[in-house]
Amino acid sequence: MTIFIPTPLRPYAAGQASVEVKAATIADALASLTGSHPELRKHLYTEEGKLRAFVNLYLNDEDIRYLPAKEATSVSATDTLSIIPSIAGGC
Amino acid sequence: MSSLRLSRSIYDAMRAHGEQTYPHECCGALLGRFVPAEAACNEFGGWIVEANVRAGNTRTDSAHNRYQIAPIELVKIEREARSRGLDIAGFYHSHPDHPAQWSPTDFEEAHWLGCCYVITAVANGKATVTNSFFLAGLREEEKRFEQQTIELTGPGTELPGG
Known part of the structure; x- marks a missing residue:
């Protein structure tokens, strides 16, 4: 599957906008990504190993938090996973 | 001070968006290309914005x-950027009846390191000052906003958005 890397994280993924991984589940895909690009880990996860609160993960157009199996959801080679830091603010 | 380069039409489109949504905040994304300083023949290094995309403000509870x-x-938006060979360069929003300076909320909620955050002050429905702040730092814990110079140049496009 293809994992799309957002602009801020590309320096930690060898400058790539996307990374191809072979994975059976979303969790596998993330493990493969951070295995080949370990620097990404601290940007995606807290020291306790939890996904940072401002990092959104979308399997195609679905927020993985709302998928029944969440990170255990099966994926296929044609699926895409988007890493999307949140955007918010205000005066 | 670093620079953000964009066209007058994109600059005007962001400001017009802020006037149209007043007294609510507008928001949108900026698509462009990053040019490292050493690659630029005129010593310009930074984002060159080629398009802006309007986005909807989901904070209807406190818009x-x-x-x-x-x-x-x-x-x-990222898919649209890819299809055009562009990257997300940053984001813009308005501050209705508030200065064009980043707020503690803006800082706390800013996570796109290496990208630009453009803020337009809209006073009584009229866009006044527009400033750009580059979110510098190598990781979330080290992030900081650095004000940028806005350089107006070249053509640009406003893409249909939410």
């Missing part, structure tokens, strides 16, 4: 002083 872009909209 006069908060904004949020739905992540699914960002997924689609």
